[in-house]
Amino acid sequence: MSRRRSSAALTRALQKVTRSMLRAGQRAAGDMMRRSAKAVAHHRAPSAGKGDWIAxxxxxxxxLRRFHLFRPQGVGKAERLPLLVMLHGCGQTASQFGQSTRMNPVAVRERFLVLYPEQERSANPQGCWNWYDTRSRHADAEAATLMQAIEQVCLLYPVDAEAVAVAGFSAGASMAALLAVRYPTRFRAVAMHAGVPPGRxxxxxxxxAAMSGRRHEAGAxxxxxxxxxxxxxxxxxxxVAARNGRDAVEDWAQAVGARAAAPRRVQRGQRLAMTVSDYRCGRRLRARLCEVEGLGHAWSGGDGGQLFSDPRGPDAARLIWRFVAxxxxxxxPASP
Incomplete structure (x- = not known):
């Protein structure tokens, strides 16, 4: 009898603990659902800037690759505006990249459209563009798919198809360079922020190995x-070691026959200083290197609340658009 009472008491205690755990689990699940919903809403929210965020x-x-297009308010159907393609880095989404770079407010002020393609996690678990996978041709397939997105946007929206430029950060920078190499006549300018040169x-x-600066593979x-x-x-x-930036510019300059001018140091207000080196063919600027002092692996002058973004640096969004414009x-330029 005593044993049965003990068994019953143990059963009631287990049931009480189980109910308590279930209630705690429900509360935790509810909290998790609310946090997830908030994260999804944040993920889907348009980046800063007055305009349309079109999926x-x-x-x-x-x-398949998804993308978002930022279109400033008030763009007429008869207008034809420049298009800047922005490729995010690893661990970023299109929306986060737009928020980090603050490119959309620049697009509002200067009147151009911004295309933000997004890498599928099924193609790369870290969300990186597979810029390096040229041996298997996977990189070329991704580049061709990005071109499909660009051509689609040029067809459906008020884009000047002769005024398209591409920029990217980290893995996105390397993919931007690959796009320019594979489709050189399709882009009027390309910008690499913290990327590895094409073919390395x-x-x-x-x-x-290339990212660390240890060695580079010989490419075409x-x-x-x-x-x-x-x-x-x-x-x-x-x-991504700083030597990659110097190598990218020097490779580019050698390919197009540009010569280096004397570097100059530039600093605006309290922002981090940078050394600027230009490479020209005659009077035409064909390549420019901006080495930012004290900047790590982060978008220069970006939103400090975002990953891989440092507000202390020169405003990369403005630097890029000024270069493109x-x-x-x-x-x-005339054909060589």
Whole structure:
């Protein structure tokens, strides 16, 4: 009898603990659902700037890729505006990249459209563009799929198809350079922020070695009709070594026959200083390197509340658009 009473007491205690655990679990699940809903809403929210945040998708050799297009308010159907393609880095989404870079407010002020393609996690678990995977041709398939998205946006929205530029950060910078190499006549300018030069890696192992600055794989020579290149790189970048920025500009300059001018140091107010080196063919600027002192692996002048973003640096969004706008005004160079 005593044993039965003890058993019953134990059963009641277990039931009480179980009910308590269930209630706690429900509360935790509810909290988790609320946090998840908030995160999803934040993920889907348009980046800062007065305009439309338009969702879309394109299908190409690498499969489906989603994107968002930022269109400033008041754009008329008869207008044709420049398009800047922005490629995010690893661990970022299109929306987060827009918030980090603050490119949309620049687009509002200067009147251009911004396309933010987004890498699928099924294609890369970290959300990186597979810029290095040229040996298997996966990188080329992704580049072709991105071109499908660009052509689709040029067809459906008020884009000047002769005024398209591409920029990116980290893995996105390397993919932007690959796009410019594969489709050089399609872009009027390209900007790399903290990326690896094209052709310096053909596998994941090669990419890691190139990022660290240890070694580079020998790639195919670059074409001589490349669009003008802007490189922004932090001198304290310990993820993608600073030598990658210098190598990218020097490779580009050698391909197009540009010569280096004397570097100059530039500092605006309290922002981090940078050393600017220009490479020209005659009077035409064909490549520019901006090495930012004290900047790590982060978007220079970006939103400090976002990952991989440092508000202390020169405003990379403005630097990029100023570089693109100048190239658009001067027109296409004559064929070499």
């Amino acid at each position: 879309g998708q394109a299908v190409g050799p690498a499969g 890696a053909q596998s994941a192992a090669g990419a890691l 020579p670059l074409p001589d009709n490349l669009p003008p290149l802007l490189v922004i790189h932090g001198r304290d970048d310990h993820v 100048e190239r658009l005004r001067e027109g296409r």
